[in-house]
Amino acid sequence: MAREKRILLINPWIYDFAAVNMWARPLGLLKVAEYLSSYDVEIKFIDCLNTFRRKRYNMGKYPKETLPTPEPVKEIKRRYGRYGISKDEFIERLKEAYPVDAILVTSIMTYWYPAVIDIINICREHYPDTPIILGGIYATLCKEHAERTTKADKIIPGPADGRLIKALNDFGVSLKQTNKKVPYYKLGLYTDISYAPVLTSIGCPFRCSYCASGLLRTDFIQRPTNEILSEIQQLHSLGVQDMAFYDDALLYRSDYHIKPLLRGIAEMNLPVRFHTPNGLHARYIDWEIARLMYLGNFKTIRLSLETVNPERQKATGGKVGNEELREAVSLLKKAGFSAEHIGVYLMYGLPDQNIEEVWEGVRFLKDLKVRINLAEYSPIPGTKDWERLVKDGVIDEEIDPLLTNNSVFSVLYSGYRHEDIKRLKDDVVRYNQSITSS
Numbered sequence: 001m002a003r004e005k006r007i008l009l010i011n012p013w014i015y016d017f018a019a020v021n022m023w024a025r026p027l028g029l030l031k032v033a034e035y036l037s038s039y040d041v042e043i044k045f046i047d048c049l050n051t052f053r054r055k056r057y058n059m060g061k062y063p064k065e066t067l068p069t070p071e072p073v074k075e076i077k078r079r080y081g082r083y084g085i086s087k088d089e090f091i092e093r094l095k096e097a098y099p100v101d102a103i104l105v106t107s108i109m110t111y112w113y114p115a116v117i118d119i120i121n122i123c124r125e126h127y128p129d130t131p132i133i134l135g136g137i138y139a140t141l142c143k144e145h146a147e148r149t150t151k152a153d154k155i156i157p158g159p160a161d162g163r164l165i166k167a168l169n170d171f172g173v174s175l176k177q178t179n180k181k182v183p184y185y186k187l188g189l190y191t192d193i194s195y196a197p198v199l200t201s202i203g204c205p206f207r208c209s210y211c212a213s214g215l216l217r218t219d220f221i222q223r224p225t226n227e228i229l230s231e232i233q234q235l236h237s238l239g240v241q242d243m244a245f246y247d248d249a250l251l252y253r254s255d256y257h258i259k260p261l262l263r264g265i266a267e268m269n270l271p272v273r274f275h276t277p278n279g280l281h282a283r284y285i286d287w288e289i290a291r292l293m294y295l296g297n298f299k300t301i302r303l304s305l306e307t308v309n310p311e312r313q314k315a316t317g318g319k320v321g322n323e324e325l326r327e328a329v330s331l332l333k334k335a336g337f338s339a340e341h342i343g344v345y346l347m348y349g350l351p352d353q354n355i356e357e358v359w360e361g362v363r364f365l366k367d368l369k370v371r372i373n374l375a376e377y378s379p380i381p382g383t384k385d386w387e388r389l390v391k392d393g394v395i396d397e398e399i400d401p402l403l404t405n406n407s408v409f410s411v412l413y414s415g416y417r418h419e420d421i422k423r424l425k426d427d428v429v430r431y432n433q434s435i436t437s438s
């Protein structure tokens, strides 16, 4: 009797100057696993990032191995490296999975593509005749680049659907549908399940000029409340202590979505901590949401401001205004959250943004007494800001994605002096420490 088909799913390493784990899991790849679970196939899984030194709330630091800094980013005087499991461990896991009929590799940040190349090359050495299919965010946003630089046999942009089954079939790996779909967290792909990301919706109804969300998905779907509550219950029963909402617009249409969900969470009263690492839309936070989040044991609240400049707020998408943010912070504090739990994203290095505007944002947030989460702007192919930078001649359409790394772009292209960036960062670090210890 022919054996069941076996497919290996791989989440590659991160190659970068910095990386921390804030409850991240490769959700796209896990959704592929869930999708494949309705076919007669055995799934093998290697997550190169499933190793880290655990810190507060099950967040953590990945092990890092120094690598030679790639030529295009040589000017950056920081330690470039591989984050995640060692190369030897990866090869060991690859051998353990033998034999497999196809290998599916995901990709996330566009500027992490050298890790994707290495993973595919190693797979090639060990599985010379096995088809390798690349998907994920980098493959979606930079398909042509991925075709040129990786040795993947096929690149499939976008979410998992019939195209994957067809591609497998074209490679001679035909799968029979069984209609027994299993949620990804029940597939037993992880042994340590102390934390998990939760996605209550797909896509985003906004179109901010710097963001790729609308390029990855054009639709916006909010999942039914009961389904999400049951997922939270099941994750808890599997041992999850920390759950992070990774939605792009968690609070959108709050009366129909987040409010019933938060009421359900409060009623369940599980010993679980919740976090919102993706910036929330401050304008949708009212007293009920603030109070329910506090009662529901939310520990990490991140809000998006990005810039304090009202014209730039409007020009980049108008998702928030300064007074809306001020009001949201006031409600969250009144509900019981302390400054330590509320962080606000503030970007620097946006096209045409001078550093004084960033300092103005820092002063505004210090006045509100919240944590400041500085975020370096990084241009993403296909976004409005990307088009503008190309049109203005700041970057070339064919720029190496390595140069769009957030740690690189602000240094090489923002026009800020190195010492000014350092002064800004040092000031914010000192201020955040003072908030934590007060």
Ligand code: SF4
Pocket (backbone or CB within 6 Å): 204, 205, 206, 207, 208, 211, 212, 213, 214, 248, 249, 317, 319
């Ligand atoms: S930045 Fe946030 S709100 Fe704006 S488009 Fe992206 S995900 Fe949506």
